[in-house]
Amino acid sequence: MFQKVLIANRGEIAIRIAATLQQMGIRVAAVYSDADANALHLLSAEEVYRLCGESAAKSYLNIEQIVGLALSHGVDAIHPGYGFLSENADFAQACSDAGVTFIGPSPQALRAAGDKILAKQAAAQVGVPIVPSWSGEVADSRRVAHEAAQIGFPLLVKAAAGGGGKGMRVVQKERELQDALGAAQREAAAAFGDDRVFLEKYIPRPRHVEVQVFGDTHGNIVHMYERECSIQRRHQKIVEESPSSALGPELRAALCEAAVRVARSIGYTNAGTVEFLLDESGRFYFLEVNARLQVEHPVTELLLRRDLVELQVAAARGARLPFQQDELRPEEHVLECRVYAEDANAGFLPATGTIEHFVPPVGQGIRVDSGVVTGSSVSVHFDPLLAKLIVQGRTREQAIEKMLWALRRFVIMGVTTNIEFLQRLIDHPEFRAGNLHTHFLEEHSSALSCRKSSSEEALIIAALASHRAGVRHAAALQRDSADDFAAMPTDPWQVAGAWRMLQ
Amino acid sequence: MIRALIRPGGAREPVEVTLEQLEREDRRRWLVRLGDHHAEVTFEMSAPGVGRLEMGGRSWPFYVLQRETNVQVWIDGAIHRFERLDRSPARRSSPATEAALENDLTAPMPGTIRKINATVGQRFEAHQPLIIMESMKMELTLSAPRAGVVRQILCQEGQLVEMGAVLAELEKA
Numbered sequence: 001m002f003q004k005v006l007i008a009n010r011g012e013i014a015i016r017i018a019a020t021l022q023q024m025g026i027r028v029a030a031v032y033s034d035a036d037a038n039a040l041h042l043l044s045a046e047e048v049y050r051l052c053g054e055s056a057a058k059s060y061l062n063i064e065q066i067v068g069l070a071l072s073h074g075v076d077a078i079h080p081g082y083g084f085l086s087e088n089a090d091f092a093q094a095c096s097d098a099g100v101t102f103i104g105p106s107p108q109a110l111r112a113a114g115d116k117i118l119a120k121q122a123a124a125q126v127g128v129p130i131v132p133s134w135s136g137e138v139a140d141s142r143r144v145a146h147e148a149a150q151i152g153f154p155l156l157v158k159a160a161a162g163g164g165g166k167g168m169r170v171v172q173k174e175r176e177l178q179d180a181l182g183a184a185q186r187e188a189a190a191a192f193g194d195d196r197v198f199l200e201k202y203i204p205r206p207r208h209v210e211v212q213v214f215g216d217t218h219g220n221i222v223h224m225y226e227r228e229c230s231i232q233r234r235h236q237k238i239v240e241e242s243p244s245s246a247l248g249p250e251l252r253a254a255l256c257e258a259a260v261r262v263a264r265s266i267g268y269t270n271a272g273t274v275e276f277l278l279d280e281s282g283r284f285y286f287l288e289v290n291a292r293l294q295v296e297h298p299v300t301e302l303l304l305r306r307d308l309v310e311l312q313v314a315a316a317r318g319a320r321l322p323f324q325q326d327e328l329r330p331e332e333h334v335l336e337c338r339v340y341a342e343d344a345n346a347g348f349l350p351a352t353g354t355i356e357h358f359v360p361p362v363g364q365g366i367r368v369d370s371g372v373v374t375g376s377s378v379s380v381h382f383d384p385l386l387a388k389l390i391v392q393g394r395t396r397e398q399a400i401e402k403m404l405w406a407l408r409r410f411v412i413m414g415v416t417t418n419i420e421f422l423q424r425l426i427d428h429p430e431f432r433a434g435n436l437h438t439h440f441l442e443e444h445s446s447a448l449s450c451r452k453s454s455s456e457e458a459l460i461i462a463a464l465a466s467h468r469a470g471v472r473h474a475a476a477l478q479r480d481s482a483d484d485f486a487a488m489p490t491d492p493w494q495v496a497g498a499w500r501m502l503q
Numbered sequence: 504m505i506r507a508l509i510r511p512g513g514a515r516e517p518v519e520v521t522l523e524q525l526e527r528e529d530r531r532r533w534l535v536r537l538g539d540h541h542a543e544v545t546f547e548m549s550a551p552g553v554g555r556l557e558m559g560g561r562s563w564p565f566y567v568l569q570r571e572t573n574v575q576v577w578i579d580g581a582i583h584r585f586e587r588l589d590r591s592p593a594r595r596s597s598p599a600t601e602a603a604l605e606n607d608l609t610a611p612m613p614g615t616i617r618k619i620n621a622t623v624g625q626r627f628e629a630h631q632p633l634i635i636m637e638s639m640k641m642e643l644t645l646s647a648p649r650a651g652v653v654r655q656i657l658c659q660e661g662q663l664v665e666m667g668a669v670l671a672e673l674e675k676a
Contacts, residue, residue: 190628234641289602350639352613352666357552357566357577380638380663408580413552413568420581454511457563458576458583460535461556463520464546465567466574466587 002026002076002101006049008066009081011382013293017079018044020309029075032064034452036382040371052340056381060084063091065105070100077101077316079309086292087114103316105270105291112266112291118255119266123286126265128258131277131285135160135198138181144199148177150356151201155183159188167191170202203285205437207278208232209244210290211259212300214308215269218314222325223256224306227273227299230436231425233348238418239425240296240336242303245396245434246278251355255284262286270315271297271308294336298369298390302334317384332365332392335399335408337422339370339382342420345450350384354379356414361406365392378415386417396434400426423446509574512584530609559674606654608645608671610664614638619660634658634670641673 004027007014018028018041030045034054042048051071053059061084070078078095080103089110094101105113113119120130134147148155148171157180159167167188169180181197189195212224228244229237247255259274266289273294275287288477297308306328314322335486341351354377360368370387378384389406393399405421425431425448430440506588510517518537525532547552556563556578556651566577574585618635627633627647655672658664 164510320551330539346611348614349643350614350641356568359566382639392513408579410560411566411577413566413577413582415574423580453581453583454514455576455578455583456537456630457558458565458578459509459518459520459537459585460542460544460558461554461565461576461578462509462565462574462583462585462587463522463535464533464544464547464556465554465576465617466509466569467505467522468548469569 002313002375003422004047004073004075004144005077005079005313006031006066006070006073006075007041007045007079008060008085009079009083010036010039010060010390012369012385012388013081013295013371014041014326015371016298016369017081017309020307020313021079023307024310024313026313029070029073030138031060031069032218033057033381034084035379040373040376049073056379063088063094066091067094067098070095071098075100077103077313079312080292082292082295085330087290089114095112101316103270103312104293105272109266109268109270109272110263110291113268113272113291116288117283119262119289120286122265123262126261128262129284131287133198133200135196138185138197141178144181146178148174148199151199154204155204156200157184157197158200158204159184159192159194160198160262161188161192161194164369167197192322203277203279205280205439206230207244207246207384207437209246209255209278209284210238210273210275210276210408211256211273212294212297212308213259213263213268213316214311214321215272217269217318218320220321221260221263221268222321222323222328223260223299224304224308224328225330226252226255227294227296228436229296230438231431231440232438233441237296238422239340239342240299241396242334243330245436246282251282253283258286260282262289271312295385295388296336297335298367298388299334302365302367302390302392303330303332304328323439332394333396333399334390334392335396335403335426336388336390337410337426338385339387339389339410339422340418341378341386341415341454342418343416344418344448348418350380351378351416353415355386355412357411359409360387361389361409363402363406365402366390366406382462386412386415397432400432420450421448508588510588512586515596517586517588567617606673607669608647608673609631610636610668610670611645612636612638612643613666614643614664616660616662616664616670617642618656619656619657619658621671622652623653623656625652627651636664645670647673649675 005021007017013257021028028045029047030042031049031051033051033056053062071266085091089107092102092107092110124130132151138144154172155170167184169184171177171180184197185195192252198331207230209226209228211226215221226244227242262274271293273290276284278284301308342348343351355372358374365368367390368387373384391402392397393402403426407419410419505522507520508517521536525534529589531545533544534542535542537658542558545557552567554565563578568575572587576583591646614636617637621633629649631647632644633647638641654674658670
């Protein structure tokens with residue numbers, strides 16, 4: 001058993017990991033950058049170590065310093081959380097070289113998952129579909145036409161050096177192909193100085209469905225069912241759930257089995273996630289392996305009533321998986337919303353400030369993982385995730401109702417949040433119907449944008465509260481001047497000098 | 504009787520609310536007049552910024568946050584923003600400051616200046632990217648609102664700026 005574990009992270013995930021370590025009777029060591037000297041995650045730890053770095057975020061990326069601290073303080077193992085060093089193979093290797101256990105996959109598995117091209121090849125080799133694509137000499141128009149037909153229409157012409165949609169064309173029919181190739185090449189040359197393009201199958205309105213996998217160091221790998229994360233903005237997930245409303249029993253079994261096959265093919269150990277795109281006809285395509293504990297891992301924890309961090313610690317110690325695949329049976333529906341400090345009405349721009357009121361909802365089947373409290377400051381240094389609100393219900397409808405109930409009781413003031421946006425999103429008829437895809441927010445943006453609501457009650461409260469504040473302010477001023485008067489020495493013994501002179 | 508002028512967020516005109524204490528000894532009971540109708544309410548604050556309003560047989564817990572003349576009220580899952588105007592409602596801004604605002608490139612969010620793609624005296628086209636900011640792992644490109652010339656640059660690469668900070672002064676070409 002580990003005696004002491006260092007959490008090389010901050011915020012809500014550091015607090016969440018500490019909770020499990022505490023439960024397991026393991027001493028918790030936390031680290032902090034100067035910007036986090038008063039951060040909440042330090043309260044969860046028995047020992048705290050300061051990190052130096054040129055910026056707040058870079059402090060948590062300093063491999064040498066973190067491993068050095070672990071060694072000098074007799075730390076047995078390091079949990080990297082998510083982000084920062086969590087998928088860094090060099091960090092895992094440095095830990096291992098120093099004799100400190102890295103709670104996560106092996107450096108080899110991290111490298112295999114980290115190379116996106118190799119990971120796709122590995123998936124294809126074990127018969128897991130990847131998004132069909134072709135790259136080659138596009139000047140050979142007969143060859144291109146043949147390859148395009150193999151992929152099928154609609155397809156995308158994409159710039160090899162691409163990004164941000166530049167040099168990208170959707171081609172609906174074969175006769176549009178040549179024009180699209182020319183246009184994409186010109187655009188790519190202008191934007192990136194590189195006119196190479198390739199063909200890829202276009203998947204309209206895809207869903208993002210991922211599978212939680214878990215492996216021990218004895219060759220056992222299980223899946224822990226899926227999470228659907230189709231609701232995204234700027235490629236960042238904001239709502240996750242399980243089970244996915246897109247999967248029937250057969251498709252679910254095929255998807256989960258494919259995830260295990262990919263994980264096995266790269267010798268995966270510990271907790272990981274295999275991501276897929278799902279098209280409208282129910283075909284799925286492997287995207288990538290996320291070799292870490294995911295932000296949305298509580299969805300799986302509530303779904304299966306298992307503690308993923310506890311499993312991670314045990315597997316890192318070399319323990320065998322404590323269950324067989326068929327012992328994992330989801331019985332509930334779980335929904336998670338990410339509460340961000342951002343202005344959903346202004347393009348989801350991040351917001352900063354000091355949290356003046358933080359009152360999370362409390363109830364049966366409601367979990368809040370957060371890293372802030374009233375008085376916390378939300379700065380520009382880190383991710384604007386304030387809290388994750390996770391609810392479980394017997395059915396999806398019940399989970400939705402509970403989520404709305406909880407969102408309507410979640411008070412955060414002082415920093416703009418997306419709580420009201422999430423209420424409109426969860427209540428949207430298409431969300432309720434389970435018709436999700438990764439462009440959902442763009443497609444329904446007008447219905448989801450803020451409706452100007454006027455509340456007579458709020459107006460009355462504003463009037464009464466500001467009147468009351470005015471009265472208290474005036475009273476305080478009066479008290480101050482009274483205090484000044486009281487401070488004047490009226491007791492003769494206090495003006496001893498003058499008194500004595502009179503004597 | 505107390506008169507309060509309150510402008511709801513997004514509204515142009517303020518609303519006049521009059522407040523009258525119903526009983527001399529009970530500071531929780533008020534008669535509130537709003538336009539042509541009125542209501543008797545019970546208004547109680549149990550802790551700073553936390554309270555309960557009773558009106559028309561219903562009861563609402565609320566949270567309130569006041570910063571200078573801005574008042575935010577959380578009620579029933581939503582936050583409503585108001586501005587309290589005192590006896591002489593200050594004009595929002597003079598025509599001169601409005602013109603100045605139009606010529607400034609300001610930070611729409613707090614963050615770090617990543618890159619400045621402009622020099623003093625430089626001509627630029629409408630929508631040309633001038634400054635790149637970064638905040639919470641997100642990059643934002645600030646582009647020229649229209650064609651013009653850079654008059655002054657008021658920030659440096661790597662600098663941390665507040666929301667609303669003037670980053671550059673621009674003028675029409």
